Structures are given as structure tokens and as C-alpha cells.
Amino acid sequence: MNQPKPSFFSSAWPLSPVSRALAVVLFTAACGAQAQQAALREVTVNDSSAAPQADISGFGDVPLRELPLSATVIDSQQLRASGARRLADLTQFDASVTDAYNSAGYWDYLTVRGFVLDNRFNYRREGLPISAETSIPLDNKERVEILRGTSGIQSGTSAPGGLVNYVVKRPTEQDLRTVRIETNSRGSLLGAVDLGGRFGENREFGYRINVVSENLKPITHDLDGNRNLFSLAADWRITRDSVLEFEIEQSRKTQPSQAGYSLLGSVLPRPVDPRINLNNQPWSQPSVFKALTGTVRFSQAINSDWRWSAQIGQQRLKSDDRLAYAFGCGAEGNYDRYCSDGTFDVYDFRSDNERRTQTAGSLNLKGNVATGSVKHELGFGLLQSRVRNRFQDQAYNYAGTGNIWGTAMVPANPDATTPQTNRDERSTELSAQDAIRWNDRFTTWLGVRHTRLDRSSIGNDGSNPTGYKQDVTTPWIAASYAIQPGLLAYASWGKGVESQVVPNRISQYANAGQALPALTSRQWELGLKGGNDAFNWQVAWFDISRPMTNLDLCSGYCEVRNDGRAVHRGLEAGAQWNQGPWRLGGSIAVIDAKRRGSTENPALNGQSPTNVPKEVLRAQAAYRVASVPGLEIAGQLSYEGRRNVLPDGSITLPSWTRVDAVLRYETRLRGVNTSWTLAVDNLFDRRYWKESPFQFSHVYLFPGAPRTLRLGVSIAL
Template sequence: MTTTRSALHRRTSFAPTGPLTPLSQAVIALLCLTGIAHAQDATLGTVTVDERSAPRQADVTGFGDLPLNQVPVSATVIDSRQMQDRGARRLADLTQFDASVSDAYNAAGYIDYLTVRGFVLDNRFNYRREGLPINAETSIPLDNKERVEILRGTSGIQAGTSAPGGLVNYVVKRPTETDLREVRMEVSGRGGVLGAIDLGGRFGENRAFGYRLNVVSEDLKPRAFDLDGHRELFSLATDWRLTRDTVIEAEIEYSKKTQPSQNGFSLLGNTLPAPVDPRINLNNQAWSQPSVFEGLTGTLRFTQAIDDNWRWSAQVGQQRLKTDDRLAYAFGCSAEGNYDRYCSDGTFDFYDFRSDNERRVQTAGSLNLKGKVMTGGVQHDLGIGLMESRVRNRFQDQAYNYVGTGNVAGTAIVPADPTLTTPTTNRDERSTELSLQDAIRWSERFTTWLGVRHTRLDRDSIGTDGSQPTSYAQGITTPWLAASYALQPGLMAYASWGEGVESQVVPNNIGYANAGQGLPALVSRQREVGLKGSKGSLNWQAALFAITQPVTNIDTCGNPVEPCTAGFDGQAKRRGLELNGDWTHGPWRLAGGMTFIDAKRVGSADTAINGQRATNVPRDVLRAQVAYRVAAVPGLEMQTQVSYEGRRNVLPDGSVTLPAWTRFDAALRYDTRLNGVATRWTLGVENLFDRRYWKESPYQYGHVYLFPGAPRTIRLAVTATL
């Protein structure tokens, strides 16, 4: 079913780490010693803006105080209104907003994976929440998120270790300045029902205390068979404005999702089969159990203005995850000696996979100082940060047992075997990161940007049976340089160069001689040049990029008959062009983008894949959204969404390719008042023409997967703001 299941790979997870580190203790102490702030005279101030006209900002860039159209990086910001209008439930639903973002093994009912600029993001290292690192090997709800920020490109100055494609940052909803009372109901699929409330406001003397409460409950009944489930969310964000200059913010989120997941399909021998009925779920045995994703996450942040130009902040956060990962798992064809695909006749090997009580806990603390200083008539926008993070993974033995032969029609019946036969790997990690950033404004037009981050890593792993203990430490420095020039008001040209570092762990698969061990960090490099324009309601960006990444042979070896030693194996190169823009004029709203990527493997020991296009990376992608307000019916808006993804390689040698596909979605939105209550009605249709197509073809850990596009799905939502 999943990359991790297919490889018996124990995803990095975190458990309680014992006493807090000195940095974490310092952060907590600073949060408590807020009395010093009362003597300050500077003002943080409260600014109320119209989100439709205000320049967007993105904390994920590392320059979150500056408008995104002035920062020499590429990023997308998707706000809560966009997510709600599109009925987005999970991160995978957000691919429709960015042409540089596509799926990367996004199975219904499971965790989300993203490909950005042709690279799969690492769920252990490429995700942030409120700027602090989190583990994304879980189901992360969007209902309480104010926005999701997606950085495109290397992220060496934003993160200690991460895959080179980009970085995702979740920003939670915070207290509102005016009272908010919002209730939402939605029906979709075969009768799935969602109920949600969103409450916010301020109270107390001088309205010093703020709150934001989100509660969600949903019965999941998608059109796919054997995929019914349930999810719930409770989140609370608060703040306390001690003075005009001092703010304490605290938030906590609890979520739980219980739902079976959907098996991927595969090649039938050497044949790419016609797209199947997307409602078929091969995970349909009588003994199939749902996967359970449970999470408790919270942060505490203290912000203090020193004067008009300087402020500092301290933040600490923790994420606790518990997962029961289960699947009647279709994988390989031993009858034909093919472990990377299904049999020619449509049968496959069936396994009973169960990995219960996976525990992941991550604790992080940060100190940040930001401000402006003048030196010799040159302005510096400075940022200094110190972050420390501890992770700890604790697992139990798991079941991965052959139970018989299945078929792609989903009619086979096989017995269960939940015997815990396979050890997994527990891991610990400690990282300390020191970062420095400086935007040097030489004139009103010309700015140079400097950034560097030094990361100290300490990692340990050991099998749950006490076997294969490993340990290593490493220091990494990742620089970033850029220059920008304002050609005219609202038009900026820029160029940048930077490095990023990622870390990989060999899967717990009998096909690897060094299963479960961590590999030394890999250094990737990126060059980018671009233009950013903004005039009135028109915003656009064009960017050319080139990324080089050292890669391993993890995805191309792993044969259980002849185990290989996982290690480095050449490079992956991505060169591409991105075009993005949005425009509002009268009743029209248009937004979209195009991305063209040349993705190649070079220097591999397997000469058959050198020069070939990377698997599951479309050659070109188009996303477009068009909305029109109907003047004859005040409050009525028609929306259309089109997504196109070009051909992609299914196999590393390019011998099988997946055809291009196009999908249309549509929606009607009607804003009105019922008995004085502002009400929004939305009728949406996904896959308007009910087209059958293969959505993606991830090739991971030595196996080919094929995932069909979702069937036509209708949803009706109503939101009342009291």
C-alpha cells in the first residue's frame, strides 16, 4: 500500500525524550519572565487589513516580515478561504493550487506525500508547523489552519535537513479582532457528513485576551469501496497582550482519523493496464482493519518588541503522534519472479501488514532576533536564530506475512495472519541549528541577500530486537546568496544560489543488506533566476531553476532474493521553468500556473537509467482557476478548475510511460443572508466528466504503483456566520 509498508520501512517517529535540553529550558524561562516587558516603550501594534488586497507574506521563506513579492524566493500561500471553497481535507488536495506541486504516493485514507519541483518531500524533515519542525507521517487536518505555505526549491537556510524540492509550513488560525461565530455543514461522497464550528474573539480589560476555537467531526463516506471512516479535531489558540509591546501566544490541537486505506495498483507483467474503476479497493478483506492516526500538538510563543526596529521571540513546541498502520497489502508477483509489479494475469501476492502503536514525539525550541540597522548609509534587515530539536522513534515488532494470492478485480478471499514476525528500528536524533540572515539594501532598487545555517546532527538507531545498533554525528553548513533589483515599481528581477542537506534511512526490508541504517547527509545545490511583477490586481512570477541532488539506490534495489547494500548512486538533476499569476478584474478572478521540468538521472551504476527521465515526474503541468460573479444574481459566483499533467516515466529505464491527463472541477458559490445571518452555499463537483485515468505512478523502494484519479464526487456545503 505505501512506500513504507512496501519496504517494511519504519518511518522516523518520536517519543518522549526525557529532560528538556538547556535551550528548551531557556526558552521556557524566557516565556515565564514576561515581567521585564512592562518597561518597554515600543509598540507591536495591531493592524487590520483586507486580505484580498494586502501583499501576501510567507514565514516559510525565512523573511516572513517582508511581502512575498519582494523576496527572491518562490513560494505559494494557500489560505483558509481557498481551502474551504475547494473542500480541501488533506495536504494532497492542495496540489490543485500550484503547478510545481504534484502527488507522490497519495493513497486515499493514508498520509500525504508531495513532489515539488520534481523531488519528493521527506515527511520526516520537510514540514513545519508555526515555523517549528514536525513529523508529517500522519494525517494533518486543515480545518484549523489559517494558511499553508509551500516553499519551492532548496531550503538550506530555512531547515537543518530537508529534501531539495521545498518546504511546507502550516500556520494555525489565531484569535480574531472582532467576534467570529461560524458554523459549517457539508455532505459529500456517498453521504459523508461534516460538522464544524469556528469561534474567535477578544475579551478582558482592553481586550487583552484572545481566543480561537475550532471543533470538527466528520463521518467519511467516499465513493471508493471499503473506505468509510471517521475523523475529529479540537483546537484552541489563545493570546495575551501583556502590554502594547509584549504578546504571549499558546495553541494546542488534538486530531484523530480512523479510516482504511486504498491499495495501489501496478503494472501487469510488462503491460500498463487500462485505468481501473477508481472505486475498487483491494484492501477489502473481512479482517482488514482501519489505520488510526492520532496527534496532539502545541506551541507556546513569546514576542517582545525592543524598539521600533528590533524584536525578539522565543518559542517551544511539541508533537505527539500515535499510529496504527494496517493493510491487506498487495505487493509483487513471486510466481513470475517480479517483486516490483503484479503478475501478467492480474494476480499478486497478498500480505497481512500490521504495525500498531507507533509512537512519534518531537520537541523543538527556538530563539529569534530580528531587526533593522544602518551602517554607512546601508540598511540591513537582520535575522539571527537558534533552534534545537529532539526526536525519538519507538515501535513494536510488526506483521508482514504472506497470506495468499489476490487479484485486481478485488474478488479474492485470503486468511489473516497477524503474527508479529518482523523487527523494526527505533531511532533517536538531536539537532542544533544556528542561522543568520541579512538583506542588505544598497539603494532603493538593489538588495543583496545573505543566509547561512549551521546544523549539528547526532543520530542513533537500533532494531527492536536489539540488532544493528548504529550511531553517527555530523556538522553541516548550508549557505544561500541572492541579489534582487527593482527594474521599475512593481517589477523585480532576482538571482539566487543555495545549498540544502537531506538525510535518508535505509528501509527495514530484507532486500537491503544494511536495512534500517541511516546514511550520511546529502548536499544538494540550486540556482534560480526570476522576475516578479505586481500592478494593481495583477501579480505574476517567472522563475528558471536548476537543482542537483546526490541520490541513493534505495528506490531501485531491494530485491528480497539478492539483497543489495543501499548507498549513493549518482545524481538527480532538475531544470525547469515556472510561470504563475493571478488577476482580478470586475466580476472575473483568474489564477494559475505552468511548470516545465526536465528531470534526469546521471552517474548511476545502472547505465540503463542514466539520461532517463525520473519516474513519476510529469514533463509539464498546468493549473488554472477561473471564477465569475453573476451580476444578474447578486452573491452568485461560478468557479472552474482545470488540472493537466503531462507524460511521466513509470519505470526508471523509460520503457513504460504514463499518459498525460486532464481533469475539470466546477463549483457554484452563493453568498446571501437568511434571517439576517450571512450564509454561504457551495455546490462542488470534482472530476466533472467522471474521467478515468492513472493519476500518478510512484516507483519507490523497488516497486511500481499506479493510483487512479478519484471518481466524480459531489459535495454540498453551507457556512453560516452568526
């Protein structure tokens, strides 16, 4: 029986000293500013049509087109129009972003620039670190920011592909009353309410409420589920220069997860019927993901040049991870693929009551200083976070033999006898940055972050305790030059760091439980950006070198150590054009990713990583029909090139192309603004393997979804 959940402000929060201090600062600052409320003046509101900005860049006040880095911002309008529900749906917006083991009913993984983002360290919400080992709803997100490349100045430790930051919807200036209903050809039904506005004598109080409920009926058989969300964002404009913001969201998703397909012996099978469910045993249970997340932030302008802010947030996750797990072929001695006759080993996997808690607090100071004709845009930050993950014994038991047709039934074997590992982490990060504007054209950008890590783990039965402390410093430097108005050239160099510890298995690893030297990635990037409000474009070349270890290749008793590098070089290009009735956009990425310098397995040298396509193209087009006011016809094309299925490159996945189409119609019915959407995903009903992740030392194949119709209506009351 579940224990009652503590309230968001409960004293049960495991706050660190810095977090406690932040809470006091927030409360004291708000109370102090309240005394000035009598002098409340008009607050300047940002124009929503302004050039896109990305908080995740670390230079949130500077438009993206002026920054010497690559990022994509996906706003709420794009999310709604595309029908995006989950992180995996965001791959359609950026050619540098692809899938990485995205199974229905499970949490999502992304690959950026050929590197899989770490769900523990590469995700942010409102700028604070969170875990993405859960289902994160998009319905209450104002935008999703994806930074591409190493992230040493934005994050203490993270994989080198980039970072993802979720920004929640904020109170609106005008009253907002929107109801949205959406369904698809399988019978899924979504209902959503979005309310916003301001009140008070001087409209100093704002609110934004999102309520969502969806009955999930995917195309795959026996994979029905449901999800719901409640979120509240509020702010208090205490004075013109003082703002207190608060937001909280609670979500729940329950749905069975789909097991992936695999190779049949040494053969890549033809794409299968995506409606077949390999997790259809009579005893299969849905996975359940619950989340309670919120932040409080206080911002104060000191004068016209300087301001500071304090923020504290917490994420509390509870998961029940369950699956009739198809894994390997014991009959043929292959544990990384299925049997050649289409059968496979089935395991009863159940990991209930997984609890992950992350608390983070930050202090930031930003301002401008002029030394003669040279201007400095300075930023200083302190971030402290604490992670506490607790697990019960899990079931991972052999249950029998299944098959790829989903017709074999096997008995349950649910005894939870496999111990797991509890983890704790504390980190403190100090950062500084300076954008030095020498003149109207030339700017140099400097940044550095120092991180102190304190990590420990212990078996949930009290066995095999281990821990380590580590200090890492990650610098970043860039230069940009405005060749002419609307044309910027830049170059950047930076580091990113990953910190790993050898699993505490003394029977397998000679250095079990020991921390490895920090794995320091390095990136060069050269780019051009140009355009205006109607047309903008960007081209970037990157070179990322990341240290690798032999951990995944350690099949006997061995010492885990660094083993060569992964070198990813590539070219990215993107453009958007809006002119008259037309909207055109697209991006392309060409990646040359190779393993180099491996001594444990030299055969891998020169090979591309698994599940990384060599070329990716995304293209969008929309046309507003002048003869029918409010009607827009839109289409999207996605192409992904060949990729390695096996690490040695002996089997590759063919390229694929998919076309989606959308009709949108906006009108007024009885004085009410109404928007209709009719979308067809996979218009030509192509059958293809969408991705081939090599996950958990096993080859998986996920088919593309068949043709699906989606109908939605949004009413602004």
C-alpha cells in the same frame, strides 16, 4: 490497552536543555512584561488585505513579491472553498506540486519540482519542525505555505524540493461565530464550528476555537471512516510590545487505507473502476492516526528596530498502520508489479502502537541597522529539536493470492514477529541572514545555517545499534533589482543537505550502519516578478543538482556509496488577475528531470524519475453574476503530462485533464450571513490514472476519483 496520555504540560515531555531554558524564558518574560500591563496601549493589527507573506521563507516580514525565491501561500478561504481536507488536496493550487503516493486513508506525500518531500524533515508547523507521518487536518489552518526549491537556510536537513509550513488560525479582532455543514454524493457529512474574538478590559486576551467532526464515506467501497479535531489558539497582549501566544490541537482519524493498483506483467492496464477496494478482506482493519500538537511563543519588541522571540513546541503522534497489502507476483518472479493475469500476492501488514515524538525550541532576534545609506535587515536564530520514535514488532506475513477485481478472500496472518527500528535524533541549528538594501532598487540577500546532527538507531529487540554525528553548513545568496515599480528581477544560489546512514544489515551491505558523506544539493534560480494589487505574475527558471546513492539498486552484497546525480531543470510561471466581476489565475510548470552519472546502472542515465510529469497546468476562473448579487460561478482545470512508470522509461503513463466546477451563493437569511457551495469534481467523469509512484521498490497506480458532488453551507451567527 492504551496507557493514559500525559497532559500537554506534563513533566513527561522529553525536553532538551535548550528547550528547558526556552520554557523558563517564556515564563519569565511573560511575568516581567505583566508588570508593565498598566501601561497597555493600543496594538497595531495587520491588515488582512496586505500583500501575502510566508514565514517559511525566513524573511517573514517581507512580502513575497519582493523576495528572491518562489513560494505559494494557500489561505483558509481557498482551503474552504476548494473543499480541501488533506495535504494531497493542495496540488490543485500550484503546477510545481504533484502527488507522490497519495492513498486514501494514509498519510500524504508531495512532489515539488520533481523531488519527493521527506515526511520526516520537510514539514514545519508554526515554523517548528514536525513529522508529516500522520494525517494533518487543515480545518484550523489559517494558511499553508509551500516553499519551492532547496531549503538550506530554512532547514538543517531536508530533501531539495522545498518545505511545507502550516500556520494555525489566530484570534480574530471581531467576534467570529461560524457553523459549517458539508456533504457529498456518497453521503459524507462534516460539521465544523469556528469561534473567535477578544475580551478583557483592554481586549488584551484573544481566543480561536475550531471543532470539527466528519463521517467519511469516500467513493471507494468499504473505505468508510471518521475524523475529529479540537483546537484552541489564544494570545495575551501584555503590552503593545509584548505578546504571549499559545495554541494546541488534538486530532484523530480512523479509516481503512486503499492499496494501489499496478502493472499487469509488462502491460499498463486501462484505468479501473475507482470504487473497487483491494483492501476489502474480512480481517482488514482501519488505520488510526492520533496527534496532540501545540506551541507557546513569546514576542518582545526591544525598540522600533529590534525584536526577539522565543518559541517551544511539541508533537506527539500515535499510529496503527494496517493494510491487506498487495505486493508483487511471486508466481511470475516479479516483485515490483502484479501478475499478468490480474492476481497478486497479499500480505497481512499490521504495525500497531507506532509512537513518534518531536520537541523543538527556537530563539530568534531580528532587527534593522543602517550604515550610511545602506540598510541591513538582520536575523539570527537558534533552533534545537529532538526526535524520539518507538515501534513494536509488526506483522508482515504472506496471506495468499488476491486479484484486481477485489473478489478473492484470503485468511488472516496477524502474528507480529518482524522487528522494527527505534530512532533518536538531536539537532542544533544556528542561522544568520542579512538583506542588504543598497538603495531603493538593489538588494543582496545573504544567509547561512550550521547544523549539528546526532542520530542513533537500534532494533526494538536491542539488536544492531548504530549512530553517528555530523556537521553540515548550508549557505544561500541572492540579488534582486527593482527594474521599475512592480517589476522585480532576481537571481539566487543555495545549498541543501540530506544526511543518510546505511541500514544496519551486515548480510546485505558491506558498510552497514555507516554514515554516508552529507548529500549536498545545489540550486540556481532566476526569476521575474511583477504586477499590482489587481494583477500579479511570476516567472522562474531553476536548476537543481542532487547527489544520488545506489541504495535502492543494492540487490546483493554491495557497498552503498554515492552514484551520480539527479538534475532537475525547469520553468515555472504563474499569474492572478482580479478585475470587476472576474477572477482569473493559473500556473504552469515544465520540468526536464534526468538521472546522470550512474555507474551502478548506466541505463538510468538520461531517464526521467518515475511519477514526475513533464508539464503541469493549473487554471482557475470565477465570475460574479451581477444580476444575482452574491452568486459566483467558478471552474478549475488541471492537466498533468506524461510520466515514467518504470525507472528505465519503458512504460509511461498518459497525460490527463480534469475539470471541476463550483457555484457559490452568499446571502442573508433572516439577518444571518449565509454562504452556499455546490461543487462538482471531475465534471466530465473522466477515467484516468492520476499518478504512478515507484514506492517501496514497487510500481503503484492510483486512479482519479470519479465525478463527485459536494454541497456545503456556512452560517456566520
